[in-house]
Amino acid sequence: MKNIAIMGSGGWGIALAILLHNNGHNVTIWSYSESECKDINENHKNTEYLPDIDIPKGVKATNDYAALLTESDIIVVAIPSSYLRQSLELFKDFIRPDQEIINVAKGLEKETLKTLSQVIEEILPNNQVAVLSGPSHAEEVARKIPTTCAASSKSKAAAVVVQDLFMSDYFRVYTNPDLVGVELGGALKNVIALAAGASDGLGYGDNTKAALMTRGIAEISRLGIAMGADFHTFNGLSGVGDLIVTCTSMHSRNRRAGILLGKGKSLEETLDEVHMVVEGVHTAQAALAFAKEYKVEMPIVEKINQVLFEGKDAHTAVKELMLRHKKGEHLSYDLMTEEFIEWKMK
Template sequence: MGNVAFIGGGSFGTALAIMLAKKGLDVSIWDRNDSVVEDINIKKENIRYLPNVIIPSNVKAFKDLERAVIDKEYIIIAIPSHVVRKISKDIKPFTNKNTIIISIAKGIEEETGKRLSVVINEEIIDNNVVILSGPSHAEEVALDIPTAVVASSLSIKSAQKVQELFMSNKFRVYTNDDIVGVEIGGAVKNIIALASGICDGIGYGDNAKAALMTRGMNEIIRIGKRLGGKGETFSGLTGIGDMIVTCTSMHSRNRRAGILIGKGMSMEEAVNNVGMVVEGIKACRAFYKIKEKLNISMPITDMLYKVLFENKDVKYGVYELMTRDKKCETY
């Protein structure tokens, strides 16, 4: 199936690298952090991002980008959304027309509002891009806990190749030709997860979380369909499935950040405490602009934006959501 390179030695990239190495593939990981590279190569562990998990010997880490990606059949982009464009430019000279680019990032380019597959293809014009998305925490994938995800691409043949690449008896991959819906679902659910964490931090219960997740799903569907996604996609793994796992698990950095904000921390303090990129913050800012431009009703996104960027009091924000004008649920 060819050799594989991961761009980014974070938790999810490392977990997938371990999984592919167990299938017998030679896997390289590029990371800019010296300690991550050294720990993977010498200690056979990613102490910073995925501690206490042994990394197989056929996983090698590199600081040199060319050495990591040259002659690879698959290059997997496993970095935060805001650096996807830059890294795409950087790896372009080391690709050929048959290289399949896989993105496991879940977000949107904040400055342009463009989906990440579009961003990648603007920089690496001739290559097929596949999005791998779904409810898949790295901590569980690394422990071989059963997981199911979706591979989506404008090229169904490329999506099927990626499906074959990752499939195992513990990691099931479906294909989906709705790349718009897959990407929008994966990005907007981070907004709802952040809001869900805030509810937990305030101390609200199951009723509040169920209401938030259900109405949040409505927002995902509303903007997803408006941007060209298919309704059925949002009922699947990259829609409701991804939202459930991100809103309910302590593995979710978005939920953890939200909990801290709900307990009274500022956005900056919460992000520093989590210690990793919180994509829901960037997504909230980006989709707030999109929904304003397109005049789409997204009250949870709207209120979260005001809490994060306009110093709206969290509990008063909830009060305002609860006391909006009466509506029909299915309108």
């Protein structure tokens, strides 16, 4: 049995706390909100994020991060990307080098063009860092609906620790050595989900969504390959798998936000109505910055940024995507067989 700190009390943090408790570990959730801690400790609920889920009595909550971090063996970071750096700066003096850090949030830091594991490594250079990612809505994991994710790290041993901690009869974990690919797939699918939601909000059909998802994974793969990721990762849980679940489910706050944008709501109105962190909004700017840095063409990401931050009408953005210059369907010459390259060059 391990003493595990869950740093973050949103839906995903709660779902994983329940999972780890069910796996026999001693789990405590940190929340900055005293009222939220009281709700968890006294009512065994997180009324704001997972109101229909009962939290086991053995799962506790605290807003004393110093004591919690000092007493824990493993630290699970479930903090939105936009708050990660400032939170770690608060935590770092209470974290020991022997504590493994497991990041379960998805996103990128646009100011530094770093993945979240890189942000953690910068602030906690002496700690082993791993990530858990994949198609996993908190609402379903909390209800023990079968789910499969991927664990990754620079260290195989650290990834296996994650696998051993989280594996259960309803939560299967694979290891994957491609840390960059796993993180990029988990982060960028939220941006494509905004586009898929906007398509729904505009009243378009399955054809449109299939096109956005397929060309979206092509954009994600292009950037990933440019950054040194393994192409095959994007055919797996952290690529196509996470993209499918986020673009098609009403559990997805990114898709819900996209629907509102497609219906003509402003970004401010959209965020007010969703009333939760919409990671795709924060990641969209970072994705565009990454695309420029690595000189990768990402037209869907570009149009989503224009809709979010430049006031472009979603219907116009779709038309502009459809009328882009003609081209062949491929990802990279590096991925093609010699026969295919010969065909293309004729």
